[in-house]
Amino acid sequence: MKKYFYFSMLMIVSGIFQAPAQESLSTQDLVSPEVGKDGRVTFRLNAPEIREAKLTGDWMPQDGSDRAAAAMERGAEGVWTYTTGPLPSEIYWYHFLVDGVRTLDPANAHTIRDVASVFNLFIVPGDPGGLYSVQPVSHGTVHKRWYDSPGLGMKRRMTIYTPPGYEVSGQEYPVLYLLHGAGGDEEAWSDLGRATQILDNLIASGKAQPMIVVMPNGNPGDEAAPGHATGPLVQPAFMRPGMMQGDYITSFGDIIDFVQSNYRAKAGKEHRAIAGLSMGGFHSLHISRYYPETFDYIGLFSPAIMPRNNEEDPAFRNMDETLKAQRDNVYELYWIGIGKDDFLYDEVTAYRKRLNGMKMPYEYHETEGGHVWHLWREYLSIFSQLLFR
Amino acid sequence: MKKYFYFSMLMIVSGIFQAPAQESLSTQDLVSPEVGKDGRVTFRLNAPEIREAKLTGDWMPQDGSDRAAAAMERGAEGVWTYTTGPLPSEIYWYHFLVDGVRTLDPANAHTIRDVASVFNLFIVPGDPGGLYSVQPVSHGTVHKRWYDSPGLGMKRRMTIYTPPGYEVSGQEYPVLYLLHGAGGDEEAWSDLGRATQILDNLIASGKAQPMIVVMPNGNPGDEAAPGHATGPLVQPAFMRPGMMQGDYITSFGDIIDFVQSNYRAKAGKEHRAIAGLSMGGFHSLHISRYYPETFDYIGLFSPAIMPRNNEEDPAFRNMDETLKAQRDNVYELYWIGIGKDDFLYDEVTAYRKRLNGMKMPYEYHETEGGHVWHLWREYLSIFSQLLFR
Incomplete structure (x- = not known):
């Protein structure tokens, strides 16, 4: 009875919200970014139909008004990946470029707006990343x-x-x-x-x-x-x-x-x-x-x-x-x-x-x-x- | 003197913030979405290198877990456009699909997160869109x-x-x-x-x-x-x-x-x-x-x-x-x-x-x-x- 009860709930609840179903399952299952213990960060983008994926982030060098962008590598079944070197603890912003189009990471719902540009963000833990994170302390x-x-x-x-x-x-x-x-x-x-x-x-x-x-x-x-x-x-x-x-x-x-x-x-x-x-x-x-x-x-x-x-x-x-x-x-x-x-x-x-x-x-x-x-x-x-x- | 003073300010101020310079000028100049007086909404995406651009929004019909998507039309110099029929007053969400990749509108900084999905938003004025907009009234x-x-x-x-x-x-x-x-x-x-x-x-x-x-x-x-x-x-x-x-x-x-x-x-x-x-x-x-x-x-x-x-x-x-x-x-x-x-x-x-x-x-x-x-x-x-x- 209890088991059936929870199963029914799951069936109904899963149907309650329609919008996420627009994403393919493979995108939902992708983890991006994945922040490694050594500060290496891996980004993944499920995009089998595109010619080129790049990534640019605020840890990359900037030359005048141009920020460097790194090529992502196409893997099996069209999942593109890129892994950074070890990044020092910080909060970082990034976005993808999909065949030249500025794109947010569909697997990362954490975004931030700076003037007219929207970025994804992630945090490499440590110092000062920990200072910029929500900690188990009293909050104002x-x-x-x-x-x-x-x-x-x-x-x-x-x-x-x-x-x-x-x-x-x-x-x-x-x-x-x-x-x-x-x-x-x-x-x-x-x-x-x-x-x-x-x-x-x-x-x-x-x-x-x-x-x-x-x-x-x-x-x-x-x-x-x-x-x-x-x-x-x-x-x-x-x-x-x-x-x-x-x-x-x-x-x-x-x-x-x-x-x-x-x-x-x-x-x-x-x-x-x-x-x-x-x-x-x-x-x-x-x-x-x-x-x-x-x-x-x-x-x-x-x-x-x-x-x-x-x-x-x-x-x-x-x-x-x-x-x-x-x-x-x-x-x-x-x-x-x-x-x-x-x-x-x-x-x-x-x-x-x-x-x-x-x-x-x-x-x-x-x-x-x-x-x-x-x-x-x-x-x-x-x-x-x-x-x- | 005054003219030179403001010119100097503009020169310095324009350089103060680097990030928006990542966008090409043509993207910055694009207006998207453009909400017409008749409720027709035009979307524009500057993407000369892609094969296909689609748009999906919450005013479009939904069939089970799939939301309909409309093909955008490639115009001169690779700007893709799509214009809706007259939409009733409301607040709407949408996103693009660039060669199958879920993409926000780079020309629209107004976004909203629903569970794990981030959408762009726009408002068609009138009733109830006006009720959902900030009006010149006292605010809580x-x-x-x-x-x-x-x-x-x-x-x-x-x-x-x-x-x-x-x-x-x-x-x-x-x-x-x-x-x-x-x-x-x-x-x-x-x-x-x-x-x-x-x-x-x-x-x-x-x-x-x-x-x-x-x-x-x-x-x-x-x-x-x-x-x-x-x-x-x-x-x-x-x-x-x-x-x-x-x-x-x-x-x-x-x-x-x-x-x-x-x-x-x-x-x-x-x-x-x-x-x-x-x-x-x-x-x-x-x-x-x-x-x-x-x-x-x-x-x-x-x-x-x-x-x-x-x-x-x-x-x-x-x-x-x-x-x-x-x-x-x-x-x-x-x-x-x-x-x-x-x-x-x-x-x-x-x-x-x-x-x-x-x-x-x-x-x-x-x-x-x-x-x-x-x-x-x-x-x-x-x-x-x-x-x-």
Whole structure:
């Protein structure tokens, strides 16, 4: 009776959902990617009818705007495979090229969007891959919340991370404002940047203080990330209206006010940090200067420094004077990180000379690598451990 | 000076992000899908080197487990196109088949995962497409929150929607518990089901009461959705450990207790609804019976009814007696919706006979169609308007 009962359930349940049946059984049974204990990763694609399969991933070398692609090998019954050399622990992105067409791996449902490109992802365990993975620790809460920005004249969406125990502790917490780069939005740091996992894990191990992390949308013409804004679904663009103008900087007080009045956020600059990558580094530089006595911790991750001076936009006026005022107000940490191969390297070197010239103290962290998420996750991991001590 | 300044910015900013440069310009410039005013939708794929391109979408007829696929036509320079007839307003999913390989549309970054399959999506505006779209109204907050389930012996992740104004109103709200089907998880209703948009829009127009919507994970062996659980990334499976056993039902009190003590949730059955699709309908049936005096509104959307009687599992004991007790306790609404082509239709008919036999009142809503999300979004839209009046 019991056996029949479970058999009936299986028969009915198996029929409940139709869509996966569109995949052939052989595709469903393929394991791809398969991450070996030695860090070698094998990819498999069931495609008997194609002429050529390639694979490209973010661990492969990049030459200008072209990423290298590796040929996959056709095996028995048209299953194409490719195995990497040992990859260091990390979270990686990849996609296939099927007779020249960009294709996701049908055997891997884990995807991520970066601007207008969707990738598959996988994790090679270890360090730092483990830091970017969900671990058996207490987890914070991720909120997708809309706030009113009088400065930009619209309601806008943000991502807010509250640390484990926030809802029941009754305590106030310090706040890290964490800003995305050009082409990004309020989903970038939580999804591409693994900020949720990084904070959960560093807080659990006592390496980072429990903190609120606020991840707003840095495109002042946009309400929200693609798919979450009013209006038709449009293809995400790298360049957004007003992206590099000062409106986001001069209206950033709307976000701070909202957080202070809607979350148990500690008041005072010693409890506030701001950091961002690329355009978000540019934003962090200018916001921390524009709002004096507001942030004790500033992080510029591979920052875009420009524009240097632009007296026409209130956000960029009196650059030197306001930097000196920021210096004289004193802060705990002004942290700059950049990779040696970053195309912004010279810009950052020039900015460091400027800071040196005005005796504005900062901590400088130079690494291998270019302008990539791999480094920004690493920078967040380092920077967040230095905060609120 | 100003002109040069913006030109410099553009030059630098354009270089900031490398990944999209992997796409050829022609792919970036393609618009796909293009939704015409008459509901005709044109898809385009730049693939000069392939032999055959097909497209399949959830508006196409399904024959058993096979969905029809339409041949795309090769045009000049290898751009393949396909244009549908006029499609009624809806949110749709599709993917390409490139020489037999399942492929997403490289020109459409909007994707959605259903179990282990990733689809592109688009919306044909109108009704109900507009109800499933982000509109210029006040938006609720979506929380990804972990709770402790002593009954299942683990911490688990859920999605919670709080209505617009929740954070500042100080008011208590009624709660809808909204349960996913087999193969789903705590992301299903908010993503595939557009519950966030539906509730935002119905609340804004006064058609639904402001309510909290709790979307837990109904797989008792899982902590969280794929990619959000402890451990390596694994390919999502349709069948999950313990999926149809009674543990989730008998431990559901953990979720109710958590919501009552962590959110401003009104107490009392008149302020509580439970509804679910397919396996979630099965869960709603049994949970509403197992927890007497707890729910005044019950919604079974294309429900899996089995198992009927199983005295070995406490969740399924005394089916008739407990249904009669539920009847005698009185409720406001017991709502059953199903499509005429649903493979569960006969099961539901048999269940209705059983309810008729015991004079257990219910409202029955029969529609065209099968076992598909299209109907479950419609059922949620109808059911949520009937609650808490």
